[in-house]
Amino acid sequence: MASLHNRVSQKELKERLYRESDARTTISFYRYFPIDHPRDFRDELYKALSALKVFGRIYVAAEGINAQISVPQPRFEELRTLLNGWPGLQDLRLNVAVDDDGKSFWVLKIKVRDKIVADGIDDPGFDMRRKGKYVDAVTFNRLTDNPGTIVVDMRNHYEYEVGHFDKAIEVPSDTFREQLPMSAEMLEEDKDRTIIMYCTGGIRCEKASAYLLHKGFNNVFHLEGGIIHYANTVKEQGLENKFRGKNFVFDDRLGERISEDVIAHCHQCGQPADTxxxxxxxxxxxxxxxxxxxxxxxxxxxxxxxxxxxxxxxxxxxxxxxxxxxxxxxxxxxxxxxxxxxxxxxx
Structure with a gap:
């Protein structure tokens, strides 16, 4: 029986990664859907992904799955087929990294958590099935041309600092669980205005949109696939790019460039920098x-x-x-x- 955990040192695994002959593609995906037995789901997924030499970090919970992974390019379609045939993961959107050298991960870790995003919500009336409407890149650009639209960044300060959408509001807190009630409080007087929430890959802003609707807001949207999907779409379709700077990512790259703008500064000397x-x-x-x-x-x-x-x-x-x-x-x-x-x- 294959081991369901890694037993090799991190140093050796990283050396193996750099010795690989096949290039890798970095991918992120998530989905909110009920998982009755998260531990069993985790173990079966670990075996299946290990067979494809997938590396990365995946969280599984009763509410769904959240994944950032890399896959050898020759096995990309095998991965897509595998996920598409998995109960609950059909037609999953795979966000391919924008600025990628394939060296983002060197080991596969799948952990069972209470939630795929720690949110601090304990209200039994909260329901992820009632969430905001998706907006794609075209609709996002059209809606944000209207000065009355409010754009809310649901990421942490260090993410916002190196890159964000034009005129996006930062919710200045250290954690997502703090941001949710803070965002509702900040927008209390705007419950009938058009509000678009966004994050890196969509997982946080999707939950945030459901939270605002739960708190009585009426016209809430969230950016489909987050910044990653938006950046790929504007590039493919030749659309105006309204994102400025870098998109912070939670892997060994620590960032992918979306525009040439450098909007942050070195924390030591104050010169323009975003690394x-x-x-x-x-x-x-x-x-x-x-x-x-x-x-x-x-x-x-x-x-x-x-x-x-x-x-x-x-x-x-x-x-x-x-x-x-x-x-x-x-x-x-x-x-x-x-x-x-x-x-x-x-x-």
């Missing part, structure tokens, strides 16, 4: 934006303090990593802007 990186000091591992000059100056670290820490003996660095607060490891407008300030980044 996310993790601090090389493993006791920190902070996610932040760094320009090439600062990457050289600080040797890939977020501050001079971390740069000094990198020069310590290996045993001291390991000791520093113990008990590190992982919740601080994403740069955002609240906790980590203060964190960088305390450490003297750019000083």
């Amino acid at each position: 996310h990186t993790n601090c090389r000091n493993e006791a920190c591992h902070l996610l932040f934006i760094q320009c090439p000059a600062c990457a050289e100056k600080y040797e890939g670290c977020c501050s001079s303090e971390c740069q000094e820490a990198m020069r310590l003996p290996a045993e001291e660095r390991r000791a520093q990593r113990k008990g590190t607060e992982k919740g601080l490891h994403v740069f955002n407008k609240s906790r980590n802007r203060m964190r960088l300030g305390k450490k003297g980044a750019g000083g």
